[in-house]
Amino acid sequence: MSDNATRDIFITGLKNAHAMETQALSIMKPQVKRIENYPDVAARFEQHIAETEGQLTRIEEILSSLDEDHSKLKDMALSFTGTMAAMGHTVAGDEILKNSFANFAFENFEIAAYKSLITIAETGGYNSGANSLKLNLAEEKAMADWLDQNLPAVTSRFLSLREAGDKAKV
Template identity: 25%
Template sequence: MTDPREDMLRALRDAYAMERDAERLLGNHATRSTPDPEVNARIEAHLTETLANQKSLASCIDRIDANDTIQQTFPDDSPAAIETGDIVQTPDEVVRSLVNLYVFKHQEIASYTSLIAIAEANGFFETKLACETIALQQIAMADWLLDHLPAATKAYLGQGGSAALTG
């Protein structure tokens, strides 16, 4: 039989690592400006949400085990500030990046859905609430990406790009 507390901590550590991966993906996109200011602004806003999610998950871990070393396991190696506009992505890079982010958002949604079930089943209700909040952010971002992929794709095709964007 597994220990519910350890199961919860393991799942939270996995979610924290996933948020660190999201930070890198979003950071890479944010440092490479797209031709669309709305896309740039939304990516940067979601990066800010992602950093807040990391803090929320670290707080959940600390509530369950004050001796956990999540910050030592994942040292803060994020840049102090994201600077945009240095490199402009080509339209095909924008589309590929948005597709990759969309897929990653759905992985996060599935992971948080599972994490919410673990928290609920084991009585970690503050953690459940925190994860539900994060899951809603992931769903909102996935929906936003889905809404904006057609325009990004059409912009790419309008500049002579190939229709084979996902391969």
């Protein structure tokens, strides 16, 4: 594959990753505002929101180093779909559980996207970009691990609150 083709694929992937992280924010921010009975979940989401904002900055820096910019259209489209996804669970009686499942799936999607981007970066010789993307990947893995490890506790808390007749959904 030519250097130009690899560069084009890398740039497209970076723009997609930027839109993906914009979507992640549009999912997490409404969710965290609604959380009432799961303070540990809210605290971890606040931390990951800050991490995600840093990830966006890293992607923008890589794009800038390539004299490129993120796609405002892709960002807007995925932000909209993220907001709709977050709103879709608000009507569920088990909103916290549905959000937990969806968030775990989304984190693993992000992990796969970063693994692919890192491979492209390394193949194309974009080593500084690969290093930045590895930081993003590590944060996504940490969040996915946290969600995985805490799903039983969130589920137990949901059951306890529901059994006590308290508001359990968020």
